[in-house]
Amino acid sequence: MPLTATDAFRSEVTRARPTRVVVMLYDEAIASLAAAIEAMAQNQIEERCNRVNVVTEIIGTLHMSLDMENGGEISDQLGSIYRYVLAQLIRINISSDATLAAKVIALLTPLRDAWEEIDQRMARGDDHAAVEATILSRLKAAGFRLNVHAA
Numbered sequence: 001m002p003l004t005a006t007d008a009f010r011s012e013v014t015r016a017r018p019t020r021v022v023v024m025l026y027d028e029a030i031a032s033l034a035a036a037i038e039a040m041a042q043n044q045i046e047e048r049c050n051r052v053n054v055v056t057e058i059i060g061t062l063h064m065s066l067d068m069e070n071g072g073e074i075s076d077q078l079g080s081i082y083r084y085v086l087a088q089l090i091r092i093n094i095s096s097d098a099t100l101a102a103k104v105i106a107l108l109t110p111l112r113d114a115w116e117e118i119d120q121r122m123a124r125g126d127d128h129a130a131v132e133a134t135i136l137s138r139l140k141a142a143g144f145r146l147n148v149h150a151a
Contacts, residue, residue: 019119022062026112029058033105040098052093052101059085074135081111114138 036051063082066075092101
């Protein structure tokens with residue numbers, strides 16, 4: 001019996017490094033938001049809701065996976081960003097706001113790129129301090145600031 005797309009994805013996830021899984025989750029979140037924007041343009045309400053719900057699940061999963069006790073500044077900052085994104089996703093779904101969805105994509109893309117770099121560094125065997133420095137510098141370079149609040 002041939003593998004379905006879901007089976008193939010699960011197989012890839014089980015073999016991947018945790019950092020690669022994070023990149024894959026960001027890729028799916030960004031793709032789902034782009035699909036939600038397309039659904040908004042075509043007035044496909046159910047599709048928009050489904051796609052935004054996928055993103056909500058992904059961001060919620062990323063948020064819940066943060067190690068708030070040992071993760072330091074990175075966990076704090078990512079937690080703030082994830083809470084902000086979750087609040088925006090509610091607004092996107094309620095108001096069918098394609099502009100806001102595009103802004104969330106613009107927010108997630110540099111995070112995805114930072115995790116891609118981290119994944120590559122982990123594959124090379126870089127130590128955790130170098131990885132932490134990478135994500136902090138990428139967040140700051142992208143204009144993220146500490147204590148972003150969901151408003």
